[in-house]
Amino acid sequence: MIIVDNIYKRYQSSHGPGKWVLEDVSFVIPRNVSVALIGRNGAGKSTLLRLVGGVDKPNRGTVEHRCRVSWPMGFGGGLQPSLTGRQNAKFICRIHGHEDDIPDRIAYIQDFAEIGDSFDEPVRTYSAGMKSRLQFGLSLAFDFDVYISDEVTSTGDASFKKKANAAFKDLVGRSSLIMASHGEGTLKDFCSAGIWLNKGHAHWFDNVDDALKAYKDSLKL
């Protein structure tokens, strides 16, 4: 269960505090419910995912985890550009306390990412698609109750999308997802509930179809 209580978020700009990105956002994600995060570009989807993932802190309000939550996958975050894919993977294994079974996990990550010899090249040489392949493999190598995906599949090619979908399907029943995506099909496939972000406010829908409908209606106006 993840409890988001009354959070406010704005970023510091070069001339003082910026506009509120999120205002008075509250919701509770029950156990084993996958949630789609919907909203137009700049609505605050990534910001909310970073807050839920504990990477960033809200200016006001609290985010409480009552389960193991992954870091947000997507946008090349969490990869040190000067290190190779393998070195990054080892680092992440170590901070998660898996010093003893690093070879197993590396093998799994390498197999999942399918980036070939580039696994031993610095991450700064990677394309966006390669980065998301690696990131996706990295987070799946650890057991989390909730995985956070920030458009992690959007930069991938067809084969990676297929693989990602199969992996998401595999998670059903064991873990849940919070995903932001502009692919309506993906959202409908994997999520039962939806959050529609609009003008800094979050609207919770028990059914993802209702959330998508509300989002589309707002675009027509």
Added chain:
Amino acid sequence: MTTYPDKPLRTPLLVTISVWQALFLREANTRLSSGRGSTVWLLGEPILHTVIMLLLFTFLRVKVVGGIDVLAWLIIGLTFFKVFKNPGTQGQNAISANKVLFTYRQVKPVDTVLVRVFLEGFLVLLVILIIASAAIGLFNVALWPDDMGMVVLAFFGLWLMGLGYALITSVAIDLIPELGKIFNIMMTPLYMGSGAIIPLSGISEPYRSWLMYNPMAHGLEVARAGVSSSYHVILGTNIAYLYECALVAIFFGLALHLRFQTKLLTQ
């Protein structure tokens, strides 16, 4: 997909220890493998520095400073100042260099500074051991300590001072980036006034007492006194003063990290 048996939740201490291990390996890797020169330069820079200063002192026909050979005097001053400077200046940039890693909740800004200061202390210790053994073995410089305890005390005090400096400046630079330039400028007078390359004994009162407010001056004098019991220590040298300054700086630095932790993580 392979599944792994669930592990019980780790205690905060265990998490911190594994973060330190992982960061240490990461830091050591980038520090020693980035660019061909990085490993060579680690040793080459202090050696070159020593040679240049030695030439200068030879031109000035100075052979003995404070009762010990000028080469021994220089090597101790130059390398031991680095015990403060390397951890201090490298640790100062630890947060910005590791920003990406804050994606993982386990990694806190203070961890990156602590690990870097530890790594730099370890590297500078290696540099000192190599240079000292080379100087003793090849040039017969009297560098074997008469009182090892004093040398260790000085080393540790200077390193703690570097830790305090890094803890404070890392936060300050993240909050106000312009301060980075000021800290860099500040380092030069600290170095020149510490007695690392310019003997403080040649400076008249009351100015010498003013320079002795620099805690590093005390560390360097004690290190020299530890190496040679015949060294004439500057009046007013007090190792306790170095430790007092270091502890105050460390506490202040840790307080800053605690106070601004959220701000350091927030973009």
